Amino acid sequence: MARRRLSRVSDQSVGRPARGARATPRAPRSVEARRRQQDILHIAMDTFAARGYNNASLAEIADRVGLTQAGVLHYFRSKALLLTSVLELRDEADIEQLGTERPQGLEFLRHLVATARRNAEREGIVRLYAVLSAESVTDAHPAQAYFRDRYAGLRAFVTDAVIEACALGEEHRTAAQNAANAIIAVMDGLQVQWLLAPDNVDMVASTDLVITALLAHLAPGRFSATA
Numbered sequence: 001m002a003r004r005r006l007s008r009v010s011d012q013s014v015g016r017p018a019r020g021a022r023a024t025p026r027a028p029r030s031v032e033a034r035r036r037q038q039d040i041l042h043i044a045m046d047t048f049a050a051r052g053y054n055n056a057s058l059a060e061i062a063d064r065v066g067l068t069q070a071g072v073l074h075y076f077r078s079k080a081l082l083l084t085s086v087l088e089l090r091d092e093a094d095i096e097q098l099g100t101e102r103p104q105g106l107e108f109l110r111h112l113v114a115t116a117r118r119n120a121e122r123e124g125i126v127r128l129y130a131v132l133s134a135e136s137v138t139d140a141h142p143a144q145a146y147f148r149d150r151y152a153g154l155r156a157f158v159t160d161a162v163i164e165a166c167a168l169g170e171e172h173r174t175a176a177q178n179a180a181n182a183i184i185a186v187m188d189g190l191q192v193q194w195l196l197a198p199d200n201v202d203m204v205a206s207t208d209l210v211i212t213a214l215l216a217h218l219a220p221g222r223f224s225a226t227a
Contacts, residue, residue: 025076025085037075040065045086049128052135053083053143080142087132087146090125105164108157109183109211116187116203123198126191133188155180166219179214186210 025037043064047056058079062072076082103111119126136147158180159173168176187207194201215223 025081033075036065036067040067040072040075040082041086041089044082045089045128046124048083048086049124049131052131053079053141054135054138058082083132083142084146086128087143090128102157105161108161109165109215112158112183112187113204113208113211116190116207119191120194120198120203123195127195130188130191130195151184154184158183162214162218166215166222168218172218175218179218182214183207183211 040061044056044061047061047064050056058069058072061082062069065072072082076085102108132143133147135141136143138144155177159177162168162176162179163170163173166172166176187203190201190203190206194203212223
């Protein structure tokens with residue numbers, strides 16, 4: 001099956017709608033302004049990861065970057081827009097790893113194992129995702145739509161990959177989606193355990209074990225649980 005091309009932005013990769021008319025950060029006109037905007041993003045990423053969105057303050061972010069709150073808002077207009085910009089920055093890192101095309105079938109499932117390996121080397125991004133995804137279930141959280149759409153898109157991608165890898169018919173889509181939900185849940189749960197006890201949690205081995213077992217369960221003629 002031919003690979004599907006990815007858009008340059010991260011929306012397609014996580015199943016989120018395109019930006020459309022929603023608010024976007026101001027476009028800096030100078031090299032110095034672009035550098036300052038990136039500084040704000042990275043400091044906000046660290047702050048949101050450490051404190052969560054609700055407990056992080058614009059005052060703290062502004063102080064760490066050497067600006068006033070008004071200075072931060074000049075670039076991002078609102079705290080909520082700063083949060084969505086931080087999440088998009090996180091997505092860009094994943095897109096760079098995928099390149100211009102998204103792998104399909106078994107190759108995509110292997111990519112998930114590779115993602116677990118890469119996550120073990122980027123604690124800050126893993127903590128950001130773990131904190132904000134859990135926090136997003138609260139009422140009126142500004143990242144709730146982002147994570148809902150992200151999970152919907154990822155669920156569809158993993159479901160399609162399982163169906164292709166196991167050569168399943170559409171009548172088995174529900175079983176494949178159940179497997180996809182399990183894979184996603186394991187990967188997210190492992191991140192939390194790893195953040196709390198990194199020496200006792202091997203995200204790569206555990207992710208590979210679960211995917212291997214699920215493939216063997218769905219298509220025993222193609223896969224072995226001990227392969």
